[in-house]
Amino acid sequence: MFEVFQKYLSDKIAVSKEELDLIQSLGFIKKLRKKQYLLQEGDVWKYHCFVCKGCLRTYRTDEKGQEHIMTFSIENWWAGDRESLLSGKPSVSNIEVLENTEVLLFTKENFEIIQQRIPAFKAMIEDILARSFNASQNRIHAAISYTAEEKYTSFINKYPQIFNRVPLHMIASYLGVSAETLSRIRKQAAK
Amino acid sequence: MFEVFQKYLSDKIAVSKEELDLIQSLGFIKKLRKKQYLLQEGDVWKYHCFVCKGCLRTYRTDEKGQEHIMTFSIENWWAGDRESLLSGKPSVSNIEVLENTEVLLFTKENFEIIQQRIPAFKAMIEDILARSFNASQNRIHAAISYTAEEKYTSFINKYPQIFNRVPLHMIASYLGVSAETLSRIRKQAAK
DNA sequence: CGATTCTTTGAAAACAGTCAATCTGTGTGG
DNA sequence: CCACACAGATTGACTGTTTTCAAAGAATCG
Numbered sequence: 278m279f280e281v282f283q284k285y286l287s288d289k290i291a292v293s294k295e296e297l298d299l300i301q302s303l304g305f306i307k308k309l310r311k312k313q314y315l316l317q318e319g320d321v322w323k324y325h326c327f328v329c330k331g332c333l334r335t336y337r338t339d340e341k342g343q344e345h346i347m348t349f350s351i352e353n354w355w356a357g358d359r360e361s362l363l364s365g366k367p368s369v370s371n372i373e374v375l376e377n378t379e380v381l382l383f384t385k386e387n388f389e390i391i392q393q394r395i396p397a398f399k400a401m402i403e404d405i406l407a408r409s410f411n412a413s414q415n416r417i418h419a420a421i422s423y424t425a426e427e428k429y430t431s432f433i434n435k436y437p438q439i440f441n442r443v444p445l446h447m448i449a450s451y452l453g454v455s456a457e458t459l460s461r462i463r464k465q466a467a468k
Numbered sequence: 469m470f471e472v473f474q475k476y477l478s479d480k481i482a483v484s485k486e487e488l489d490l491i492q493s494l495g496f497i498k499k500l501r502k503k504q505y506l507l508q509e510g511d512v513w514k515y516h517c518f519v520c521k522g523c524l525r526t527y528r529t530d531e532k533g534q535e536h537i538m539t540f541s542i543e544n545w546w547a548g549d550r551e552s553l554l555s556g557k558p559s560v561s562n563i564e565v566l567e568n569t570e571v572l573l574f575t576k577e578n579f580e581i582i583q584q585r586i587p588a589f590k591a592m593i594e595d596i597l598a599r600s601f602n603a604s605q606n607r608i609h610a611a612i613s614y615t616a617e618e619k620y621t622s623f624i625n626k627y628p629q630i631f632n633r634v635p636l637h638m639i640a641s642y643l644g645v646s647a648e649t650l651s652r653i654r655k656q657a658a659k
Numbered sequence: 660c661g662a663t664t665c666t667t668t669g670a671a672a673a674c675a676g677t678c679a680a681t682c683t684g685t686g687t688g689g
Numbered sequence: 690c691c692a693c694a695c696a697g698a699t700t701g702a703c704t705g706t707t708t709t710c711a712a713a714g715a716a717t718c719g
Contacts, residue, residue, distance in 0.1 A: 337609055345613040347605065360602045406601070411551045413604035414538065418528055420611035421644025422536040425675075444697060453612030458675055460699055616707075635665060649707055651667055666715070673708070682699070689692085 278306050278379045281329040285353050290397040299394060303387035309378045315356070316372040322361040324382040328352050331378025332442055335370050336450070346451040349375075349439045355405065356380065375443060420453060426462050428452045469497050469570045472520040476544050481588040490585060494578035500569045506547070507563040513552040515573040519543050522569025523633055526561050527641070537642040540566075540630045546596065547571065566634060611644060617653050619643045 279301050286292050286300075306329070309315060315333060316322050333350045335358070347370060350356035361368035362385060383391070392399040419428055432452060433440045440448065445463075446456035454462075470492050477483050477491075497520070500506060506524060507513050524541040526549070538561065541547035552559035553576060574582070583590040610619055623643060624631045631639065636654075637647035645653075 337613075339613050343613065345609060347609065359598070360605070363598055406597075407550070407554055410597070410601055410604065413601065413608060414551070417604060417607055417611060418536060418538065420608060421642070422528075422530050422534065446697070451612070455676055456698080457677080457700085461675090464699080637665070646708055647666075648668085648709080652707090655667080660719105662718085664715105664717075666713105668713080669711090671709085674706085676705075677703085679702095680700085683697080685694100685696085687692100687694080689690105 278329040279304075279381065281352065282327055282381050285327070286398075286401075289401050292395070292397070296395050296398075300391055300398075303391055304381050304383045307380050307382055309374045309380065311374055311377055313374045314371060315374060315380070316358060316368055316370065318369060318371050319367045321365060322358040322368050324357060324362070324384060325388045326355060326357040326383075327381040328354050328356055329379045329381055331380075332375040332439075333372050333378060334375055334443070334447060335372045337370050344450060345453070346447055349436070349443060349447075349451070351439060351442070355409075375447075425452070425454045425458055426466065428454065429459060429462055430466070469520040470495075470572065472543065473518055473572050476518070477589075477592075480592050483586070483588070487586050487589075491582055491589075494582055495572050495574045498571050498573055500565045500571065502565055502568055504565045505562060506565060506571070507549060507559055507561065509560060509562050510558045512556060513549040513559050515548060515553070515575060516579045517546060517548040517574075518572040519545050519547055520570045520572055522571075523566040523630075524563055524569060525566055525634070525638060526563045528561050535641060536644070537638055540627070540634060540638075540642070542630060542633070546600075616643070616645045616649055617657065619645065620650060620653055621657070 282300075282304075283297055286297070292300075309331070315326075316335075318338065328350050330352050333356050334346050335348045335350070335356065336344045336346045338344050348356075356372060358368045358370050358372075360366070361370075392402060419431060423431065429448075429452060432448060445459060449456040449459040452459070473491075473495075474488055477488070483491075500522070506517075507526075509529065519541050521543050524547050525537050526539045526541065526547065527535045527537045529535050539547075547563060549559045549561050549563075551557070552561075583593060610622060614622065620639075620643060623639060636650060640647040640650040643650070
């Protein structure tokens with residue numbers, strides 16, 4: 278499964294055979310089965326995590342016990358809880374496996390080493406971070422300004438690959454509307 | 469007004485007199501008056517911007533012409549549009565001056581130089597970025613899971629300094645509720 | 660003081676959430 | 690292979706919340 282990451286990397290930066298070997302030697306693959314948890318609320322998240330295959334959801338649970346999905350992660354995306362990783366504090370999030378999944382994990386220290394040894398890698402990570410920050414801003418904008426229908430259509434335009442892999446009620450949770458409302462919106466839009 | 473930034477820096481990292489001089493020589497102060505625009509939609513944002521004094525709002529305008537506030541920036545905070553700055557693309561945001569304000573500006577290039585010459589500065593910026601990313605995540609969570617009232621009370625707890633400086637209808641815009649609704653919520657909560 | 664901006668209020672309409680029931684498809688175990 | 694369980698999606702009826710529009714008060718600024 279390391280090949281997936283290798284391909285991902287090669288598409289973004291120039292990496293030598295030696296560098297790839299270094300990277301491979303500092304990471305490890307973990308296989309996960311549906312319904313398993315990669316991270317549970319209260320635990321400290323310790324890794325940088327690249328998804329080679331499969332699908333995950335990261336969610337938080339509120340005081341009323343309701344789950345709210347913060348993000349979906351499929352192959353060629355990153356997952357995890359940056360906040361917990363950087364601060365060392367227990368996570369407020371859960372990461373559940375939605376499909377049998379394989380992830381590539383790097384400890385914080387090993388990831389540091391890779392970034393120091395391969396400047397292009399570091400630049401790539403910074404770029405991903407910047408994009409992900411922009412995506413957050415756009416999501417905030419959507420959340421405060423779109424109607425439920427606009428949220429739905431913008432989601433399926435933006436993430437068609439996710440839309441047809443996860444249950445609708447999870448998309449509802451991601452968008453912040455009830456599953457029933459989303460179902461009705463869908464019916465409307467089917468004209 | 470550079471003293472404000474100097475104090476901000478000294479509180480966070482150890483900086484020598486020489487380093488401060490370097491920083492000062494690479495930045496410049498800009499004074500802004502209420503109702504002025506620091507950035508307008510369509511323009512490219514070119515600076516890293518620290519607010520020494522005053523208050524700004526960053527907002528986007530949707531297709532229906534409604535404004536939605538993405539962020540408020542007061543003294544000792546950063547402002548600007550990172551996305552436009554890094555990509556070089558026209559901004560989708562506007563930054564309006566709410567109070568007479570003084571900002572400290574650095575071009576991208578000069579900011580780079582500072583970061584290269586002063587590693588602690590770079591680390592500080594990375595830390596701010598990480599925090600700001602976390603704040604975005606928390607705001608997304610609030611937007612998709614809180615009721616209007618919860619959004620309001622969490623806002624005033626989190627940002628009391630802002631709450632009593634900007635008009636209520638702007639807080640409403642920030643939270644994604646109508647000004648009327650916020651006014652009513654407030655009345656309720658006043659018991 | 661007069662003008663503008665901000666906040667509040669009321670009434671109606673639109674919208675979204677909840678609860679409960681039904682329907683659909685999938686997959687598992689007997 | 691069938692029956693059953695289960696997860697997901699849809700629907701209806703109802704409730705509650707939020708928006709909209711319009712107007713009136715309050716506060717602020719020049």
